[in-house]
Amino acid sequence: MLAKLLLFCKLFGPIFGQIFASLKGAVTTRLHRLTYRAVENPRNVIVIGASFAGYHAAKCLASSLPTGYRVVVIEKNTHFQLTWVLPRFSVVNGHEQKAFIPYGSYLDRAPKGSYQWVHDSVERIIPCEDGHIGKIELASGKNMEFDYLVLATGASGALPSRVPAGTKQEGMEQLLSEQEKLRVAADVVIVGGGAAGIELVADAKSRYPEKNVTLVHSRKTLLSRFGPRLGETALGELKELGIRVIMGERVLSDNAEGGKIKLSSGETLACDYLVKCVGQYPNSKLIQALSRESISETGHVKVRSTLQLLDTSLSHIYAAGDVVDMDNINNGRAAVQQGQSVAQNIVRSIKSQNQLEYHPQWWEGMTKLHVGLGKALMWMGDGSAEIIMSVKCRAEELDSAKVWKFFGAKPYADAGYEPKGN
Numbered sequence: 001m002l003a004k005l006l007l008f009c010k011l012f013g014p015i016f017g018q019i020f021a022s023l024k025g026a027v028t029t030r031l032h033r034l035t036y037r038a039v040e041n042p043r044n045v046i047v048i049g050a051s052f053a054g055y056h057a058a059k060c061l062a063s064s065l066p067t068g069y070r071v072v073v074i075e076k077n078t079h080f081q082l083t084w085v086l087p088r089f090s091v092v093n094g095h096e097q098k099a100f101i102p103y104g105s106y107l108d109r110a111p112k113g114s115y116q117w118v119h120d121s122v123e124r125i126i127p128c129e130d131g132h133i134g135k136i137e138l139a140s141g142k143n144m145e146f147d148y149l150v151l152a153t154g155a156s157g158a159l160p161s162r163v164p165a166g167t168k169q170e171g172m173e174q175l176l177s178e179q180e181k182l183r184v185a186a187d188v189v190i191v192g193g194g195a196a197g198i199e200l201v202a203d204a205k206s207r208y209p210e211k212n213v214t215l216v217h218s219r220k221t222l223l224s225r226f227g228p229r230l231g232e233t234a235l236g237e238l239k240e241l242g243i244r245v246i247m248g249e250r251v252l253s254d255n256a257e258g259g260k261i262k263l264s265s266g267e268t269l270a271c272d273y274l275v276k277c278v279g280q281y282p283n284s285k286l287i288q289a290l291s292r293e294s295i296s297e298t299g300h301v302k303v304r305s306t307l308q309l310l311d312t313s314l315s316h317i318y319a320a321g322d323v324v325d326m327d328n329i330n331n332g333r334a335a336v337q338q339g340q341s342v343a344q345n346i347v348r349s350i351k352s353q354n355q356l357e358y359h360p361q362w363w364e365g366m367t368k369l370h371v372g373l374g375k376a377l378m379w380m381g382d383g384s385a386e387i388i389m390s391v392k393c394r395a396e397e398l399d400s401a402k403v404w405k406f407f408g409a410k411p412y413a414d415a416g417y418e419p420k421g422n
Contacts, residue, residue: 006385007380007381007382007384007385007386007387010362010363010382011363011380014361014363025060025063028063028064029063029109029110032063032064032111033109033110033111035067036065036066036067036111036113036114037067037113038070038111038112038113038114039067039068039113042068042069042070042113043068043069043070043147044069044070044071044072044144044145044146044147044148045061045065045069045070045071045072045146045147045148045149045150045346046071046072046074046136046144046146046148046149046150047061047071047072047073047074047149047150047152048074048122048136048149048150048151048152048153048286049074049075049151049152049153049154049283049321049323050073050075050077050080050103050152051080051081051083051152051154051321051322051335052321052332052335052336052339053152053154053320053321053322053335053336053338053339053342054073054075054150054152054153054320054321054339055073055080055103055106055339055407056335056336056339056340056343057150057152057320057339057340057342057343058071058073058106058107058115059106059107059110060339060340060343060344061115061343061346061347062107062110062111062114062115063109063110063114064343064344064347065114065346065347065350066347066350066351069147069350070113070114070115070116071114071115071116072115072116072118072144072146073115073116073117073118074118074120074121074122074136074138075103075117075118075119075120076119076120076121076139076166077165077166077167078103078119078166078167078168079100079101079102079103079167079168079171079414080100080101080102080103080407081099081100081162081163081171082098082099082100082101082400082403083161083162083163084195084331084332084398085098085099085397085398085400086099086159086160086161086162086163086175086196087160087196087199087200087203087370088199088203088370088396088397088398089175090159090160090175090178090179090182090200090203091178091179091182091200091203091204091207092179092203092207092373092396093176093179094396095396095397095400096171096172096175096176097168097172097412097414098397098400098401098404098411098412099163099171099172099175099400100168100171100172100414101403101404101407101409102409102414102415102416103117104117105407105408105409106407106408106409107408108408118138118144120138120139120140120142121138121139122136122137122138122139122286123136123137123138123139124136124137124286124289125149125286125287125289125290125317127290127313127314133145133146133147133316134146134149134316134317136149146316147316148316148317148318148346148349148350149316149317149318150317150318150319150320150339150342150346151284151286151287151301151317151318151319151320151323152319152320152321152323152335152339153282153283153284153286153321153323154282154283154321154322154323155280155281155282155283155322155323156280156281156283157279157280157281158276158279159174159175159178159275160178160196160199160200160275160277161196161277161280162280163175168414178275181273182204182208182273183208185211185272185273186211186212186270186272187211187212187214187259187269187270187271187272187273188201188204188211188212188213188214188271188272188273188275189213189214189215189216189251189256189261189269189271189273189274189275190204190213190214190215190216190275190277191215191216191217191251191274191275191276191277191278192216192217192276192277192278193215193217193219193222193223193231193245193247194223194225194277194278195223195367195369196277197215197217197277197278198215198222198223198234198238198369198371199369199370199371200275200277201213201214201215201238201243202237202238202241202243202370202371202372203370203372203373205238205241205242205243205372206241206372206373206374207373209241209242212244212270213242213243213244214243214244214245214246214269214271215238215243215244215245215246216246216249216250216251216263217245217246217247217248217249218248218249218250219247219248220247220248221247222234222235222247223369225329226329226365226367226379226381226386227379227381227386229386229388230367230369230377230379230381230386230388233377233388234369234371234377237371237372237375237377238371241371241372246263249263249264249265249267250263250264251263251264251274251276252264253271253274255274256271256272256273256274259271259272261274281299282298282299282300282301282322282323283323284299284300284301284323287301287309287317287319290314291309291310291311291313291314293310293311294309294310294311294314296325298325300323300324300325300326301319301323301324301325302325303318303319303324303325303326305357305358305359306318306345306355306356306357306358307319307320307324307338307341307342307345307358308345308355316349318342318345318346319342320335320338320339320341320342321335321338321339322335324338326360327360328360328364328365329364329365329367331364331365331367332403333363333364333365333366334360334364334365337358337361337364338358341356341358344356362380362381362382362383363380365380365381366378366379366380367379367380368393368399370393370398373396374392374393374394375390375391375392375393376390376391376392376393377389377390377391378390378391400412
């Protein structure tokens with residue numbers, strides 16, 4: 001009990017720290033608008049990818065780079081994809097558009113000329129011989145030089161973890177397709193006991209209690225990245241909903257053709273809707289082609305504590321977010337902190353100042369796990385103690401409106417988007 005009380009008290013430090021950082025950032029941004037001057041042919045700081053890490057890094061850079069520099073954001077998607085609502089929106093109809101936030105408004109307060117947005121994808125990073133500058137080749141055929149580069153390309157996968165779609169319309173259509181597959185199914189099997197799998201299976205059973213819903217997980221415990229109690233508590237919630245949970249088994253079937261799937265134990269399950277919440281992979285191919293020593297066995301990008309590439313000949317290249325090889329809980333909060341640290345270090349490098357080290361903090365891993373429609377588990381832990389609270393969460397769209405506001409967008413207005421007909 002004492003350890004839990006101390007953990008709860010520790011939370012006040014990060015809360016006040018974030019409030020102070022927000023106030024300091026607001027003042028710094030205002031002052032920067034008064035001192036920054038747009039110039040011809042500025043030196044580029046390129047950010048590849050604009051999810052939590054890249055988008056926030058771009059904002060921090062646009063609000064702090066000295067005159068003569070600008071941030072260039074390279075993003076292939078038309079909208080910010082809010083990934084942690086995807087399990088819910090793969091089940092519940094009527095909120096699909098809320099998972100796709102229009103880009104741009106997060107940078108509205110940056111000085112004129114301090115940033116450029118490029119809707120494109122990067123094919124190759126080419127370092128120069130001196131190791132201090134380089135250029136990128138875009139899919140459009142254009143080249144851009146850079147003095148610094150931030151890789152924030154995240155990870156790829158399929159629903160309900162990621163949306164493999166470049167536009168809002170395509171993403172919404174994929175969500176609607178998953179909703180329909182679930183609606184007409186009788187025997188549902190979800191593979192993977194991570195957060196996405198647990199939330200999907202819980203929402204599916206909550207919305208359709210008459211369906212047979214099964215979760216298959218290859219390990220003996222759920223949510224192994226968290227403290228032991230969260231997995232145990234989540235397991236109890238799933239069983240209370242009437243979900244069958246099979247642990248320590250693998251699904252050998254690639255699909256549910258024939259209405260059945262086979263497990264590694266030899267057991268056969270009836271199944272007419274199979275979803276695999278596994279198999280995410282980091283989008284690190286740009287670094288794989290550039291520096292093999294900066295790639296881990298899992299394909300993640302190895303970085304130093306300063307978030308610069310492990311390869312010391314490429315110290316002007318940084319990485320942040322889910323693409324990074326780091327012993328932490330990957331979520332939006334951690335990605336934002338990494339993006340902020342990268343921006344700080346780039347500005348410090350321009351000013352010939354020492355680099356600051358980033359170390360994952362326990363509070364970055366705080367998690368809200370939804371275990372059915374209307375209920376969630378709030379978890380936090382620092383390695384010595386953990387706290388779990390059961391809370392009501394009646395909003396079907398979850399906290400998506402808060403994220404829209406965080407990125408400067410009005411929920412759920414999207415003036416630049418016109419839905420296409422069927």
